[in-house]
Amino acid sequence: MRVLMICTEKLPVPAxxxxxxxxxxxGVLPHLSFYHEITVLGIEDPSLEKDEIRDNVRYVRIPGKIxxxxxxxxxxxxxxxxxSFDIIHIFNRPRLVLPVRSLATNARIILSMHNDMFHxxxxxxxxxxxxxxxxxxxxxxxxxxxxEIKALFPQAATKLNTIYxxxxxxxxxxxxxxxxxxxxxxxxKDYGLENKTVLLFAGRLSNNKGADRLIRxxxxxxxxxxNLALVLVGxxxxxxxxxxxxxxxxxxxxxxxxxxxxxxxxxxxxxxQNWYAAxxxxxxxxxxxxxxxxxxxxxxxxxxxxxxTARGGNPEVIIEGENGxxxxxxxxxxxxxxxxxxxxxxxxxxxKMGENSRKLAxxxxxxxxxxxxxxxxxx
Amino acid sequence: xxxxxxxxWAADETELMRDDxxxxxxxxxxxxxxxxxxxFSVRCMNVVATKPKKGGAIWKVETxxxxxxxxxxxxxxxxxxFSLGAQEYLCxxxxxRVPPIVKTKDGQKxxxxxxxxxxxxxxxxxxxxxxxxxxxxxxxxxxxxxxxRLSKNYQAPLNAEIASRVRKWEKTYQKMLMKxxxxxNIAKAYNDMPASEPLLxxxxxxxxxxxxxxxxxxxxxxxxxxxxxxxxxxxxxxxxGWSNGQLGKGGVWIIxxxxxxxxxxxxxxxxxISGIMLDSLNWNTDWLRELIRAYHEANPxxxxxxEMLMIEFSLPNEFYRNxxxxxxxxxxxLNESTAAMIEQIIQxxxxxxxxxxxxANDWKDVKTSK
Numbered sequence: 001m002r003v004l005m006i007c008t009e010k011l012p013v014p015a016x017x018x019x020x021x022x023x024x025x026x027g028v029l030p031h032l033s034f035y036h037e038i039t040v041l042g043i044e045d046p047s048l049e050k051d052e053i054r055d056n057v058r059y060v061r062i063p064g065k066i067x068x069x070x071x072x073x074x075x076x077x078x079x080x081x082x083x084s085f086d087i088i089h090i091f092n093r094p095r096l097v098l099p100v101r102s103l104a105t106n107a108r109i110i111l112s113m114h115n116d117m118f119h120x121x122x123x124x125x126x127x128x129x130x131x132x133x134x135x136x137x138x139x140x141x142x143x144x145x146x147x148e149i150k151a152l153f154p155q156a157a158t159k160l161n162t163i164y165x166x167x168x169x170x171x172x173x174x175x176x177x178x179x180x181x182x183x184x185x186x187x188x189k190d191y192g193l194e195n196k197t198v199l200l201f202a203g204r205l206s207n208n209k210g211a212d213r214l215i216r217x218x219x220x221x222x223x224x225x226x227n228l229a230l231v232l233v234g235x236x237x238x239x240x241x242x243x244x245x246x247x248x249x250x251x252x253x254x255x256x257x258x259x260x261x262x263x264x265x266x267x268x269x270x271x272x273q274n275w276y277a278a279x280x281x282x283x284x285x286x287x288x289x290x291x292x293x294x295x296x297x298x299x300x301x302x303x304x305x306x307x308x309t310a311r312g313g314n315p316e317v318i319i320e321g322e323n324g325x326x327x328x329x330x331x332x333x334x335x336x337x338x339x340x341x342x343x344x345x346x347x348x349x350x351x352k353m354g355e356n357s358r359k360l361a362x363x364x365x366x367x368x369x370x371x372x373x374x375x376x377x378x379x
Numbered sequence: 380x381x382x383x384x385x386x387x388w389a390a391d392e393t394e395l396m397r398d399d400x401x402x403x404x405x406x407x408x409x410x411x412x413x414x415x416x417x418x419f420s421v422r423c424m425n426v427v428a429t430k431p432k433k434g435g436a437i438w439k440v441e442t443x444x445x446x447x448x449x450x451x452x453x454x455x456x457x458x459x460x461f462s463l464g465a466q467e468y469l470c471x472x473x474x475x476r477v478p479p480i481v482k483t484k485d486g487q488k489x490x491x492x493x494x495x496x497x498x499x500x501x502x503x504x505x506x507x508x509x510x511x512x513x514x515x516x517x518x519x520x521x522x523x524x525x526x527x528r529l530s531k532n533y534q535a536p537l538n539a540e541i542a543s544r545v546r547k548w549e550k551t552y553q554k555m556l557m558k559x560x561x562x563x564n565i566a567k568a569y570n571d572m573p574a575s576e577p578l579l580x581x582x583x584x585x586x587x588x589x590x591x592x593x594x595x596x597x598x599x600x601x602x603x604x605x606x607x608x609x610x611x612x613x614x615x616x617x618x619x620g621w622s623n624g625q626l627g628k629g630g631v632w633i634i635x636x637x638x639x640x641x642x643x644x645x646x647x648x649x650x651x652i653s654g655i656m657l658d659s660l661n662w663n664t665d666w667l668r669e670l671i672r673a674y675h676e677a678n679p680x681x682x683x684x685x686e687m688l689m690i691e692f693s694l695p696n697e698f699y700r701n702x703x704x705x706x707x708x709x710x711x712x713l714n715e716s717t718a719a720m721i722e723q724i725i726q727x728x729x730x731x732x733x734x735x736x737x738x739a740n741d742w743k744d745v746k747t748s749k
Binding site: 245248251256 | 455457537538539540546557558561564565568569703704705706707709
């Protein structure tokens, strides 16, 4: 079939600038393009051609950043390509559905939802209803995202279909895997972590993601455990140019800790797996209703025990007690201290959780599985 | 033009950084290239203001066509296009007292260079600050009202990133409340510093004020006001005061419009008046009334907007504004003089509540919003 995948106006595909949606599309394309003739419509980037065929996929790149401008570009593209696609798969922009439908009357439209773009602030209710009517299927990245859509628009229920995202399990590997042992040693040596138990956080340094709660949990943990270190992999720590109030706040807190708080600054998406390999325990401290953070899959593939929060879709990929623990009250730093202590004080449990994480990643969260699920919706 | 990307230069490790008017050489080159696109010749140019942490600058340029200002706007291009569109609308359509934009040879109102928006405007030479007394303050309030009235119904160009705070009031109030907790946690972590104890006391006092203001907002006509399009309310300046509102030909001129955004207009008015009250060391009912009246003459306040103004006043703005940068360098900030400053704000706050109570019902006979 001839398939058009329409990305968002924010970041380019392939995911040269990162981004969860872009990573998702990049991850499944090699498998999807094996079976179908695929065109990816997305935004331009100085490092990418405006129109190219790469790995059997045609990429067309148009101006973006501002939604209305991007929408104009999408419309123009479809005007120039009438009746060219059997399926049009739109990512996370329900507001593109009606304009697309007006130009592609015969195509089947599939919508993938990665967050709350059906919320009343983001789309008028009457338009949302028409969108739900027009699309054949709505794929969501977690049950939580689906529940939220259903709560607002019960008529969407029969069209919803959760397809969890995935991870490259050959790139994200446990630190004790032969391919990663040296990397683990090197990272730990470079950052003075050789004898430490490394707690890892990866994500935006913003209030939503709760890194401040982790720092505030450290004094409690320091009473029980020696040689702890907290590593924060987040892009906006170092750059003087963009120090946000939140980063300033957690820097101020970190400075007064007995436990070292290591901050990496921006880590290129290609190198992020090295930090997972260097860590011993992964924590997602989100305090907001998060769709389902990608970091869970990456931590699983890296064979780490996971502490996450009962917010949004995050707990859906954790089997409590098997590959991690779920913090129900993430506003409170003591809750993190308690969950982390529980894992750190039982080495057998900690090891088992890490192994289970890796097993889950390999059996359930490879890109092949994600692509197969998408194919079954298409076909 | 080379495709260099302009970045903030506050982190440049150079001696030149001691100079407030330092701008990196590559940006000076871009500035010259930008000026070549205009139909005048440049006699000389001097940097008059910079934002090194954000990457913005203003030059005064003497040209064959008289003095101009050249501005490098630090915001994202789409955002800058929103504010430039506003400046053009206010000047050309509404004949407001804002500096006219000078067009390029191609008739464009701005130039994109180094990934940022640049533009040239007329340099308004004869501006003087309003006198620092009640009369001057009233002139500023009146001028602000005019600005708000004239900016109503501004429609941004298609390629602009719409700047609106109209629907973000709850978030803003929640943010202040959240930061009260940050202040507390920092004060506890730095409990050996002179200002940490006064800071903790102030948080205990002001956090309930922030909470009460949020509750008032949630039970106010705010939601009803949201039924209008954002442009109905016009633009707030966001940084209006004695320097960005000055007296000139015809009345108050308003400059530096780069941060304009749709919002309920009382946000600007609250900032202006609360700053004046802070400077005058206590809240004076007569002044409050006169300032609000002066504004009302230029841009009549409905009953609902007056209520919104009262809610805005009830936030601990004066405390928040003065300590919100705390996290950036607590060891420097939490010193004796900050302790004294916090002490003073606490004292001043005691005069705020009786004054607000006295004027709370002033608008009860005014008509409601259309």
